[in-house]
Amino acid sequence: MAAPATEIIGKLMDELKTVARTETILGQEIKVGEFTLIPVSRISLGVGAGGCQGKDNHKEGEGGGGGGGVMITPIAFIVIKGDEISFHGIKRGGAMDGLFEHLPGLTEKILAKTRETEVKGKNAEPEAG
Numbered sequence: 001m002a003a004p005a006t007e008i009i010g011k012l013m014d015e016l017k018t019v020a021r022t023e024t025i026l027g028q029e030i031k032v033g034e035f036t037l038i039p040v041s042r043i044s045l046g047v048g049a050g051g052c053q054g055k056d057n058h059k060e061g062e063g064g065g066g067g068g069g070v071m072i073t074p075i076a077f078i079v080i081k082g083d084e085i086s087f088h089g090i091k092r093g094g095a096m097d098g099l100f101e102h103l104p105g106l107t108e109k110i111l112a113k114t115r116e117t118e119v120k121g122k123n124a125e126p127e128a129g
Contacts, residue, residue, distance in 0.1 A: 008049040008066035016045050019070050026078075032107050033114040038078040040087075044071040 020043045027039035051064025076089045 006051075008051065008064050009047060012047050012049065012066055012068045016047065016068055016070060019043070019072075020045060024072065030107075033110050034081055036080040038080070039074055040076040040078060042073045042075045044073070045069070 024043060025041055027041065030037040030039070045068065047066070047068040049064065049066030051062065053062040054060065074090055076087055079086045079088060
């Protein structure tokens with residue numbers, strides 16, 4: 001039988017691996033007009049476990065325990081426009097913190113402007129020549 005601490009750490013790591021997948025680090029893409037945004041996150045994992053086995057004159061036993069934690073922090077966006085790709089880091093306490101709060105409203109404004117431009121383009125009269 002595996003030592004209790006080894007078994008506990010193995011089970012914890014299996015569970016934490018399900019959180020720390022590529023889809024968590026590189027988030028689902030967001031389309032905003034002609035831009036595609038891909039959020040990038042940092043994942044920090046911590047694990048601790050302990051166990052023991054013992055025996056005295058009357059009985060024997062074993063025990064163990066463990067725990068783990070995960071922290072996911074947004075750190076950047078990959079921005080794609082046509083053939084151009086750029087990386088925009090997020091500073092903690094910087095201007096990007098406010099962007100996260102306003103992103104839904106900004107997205108709607110950008111999409112509305114894009115629709116407005118498309119409608120104007122369709123309704124424009126063809127140039128003579």
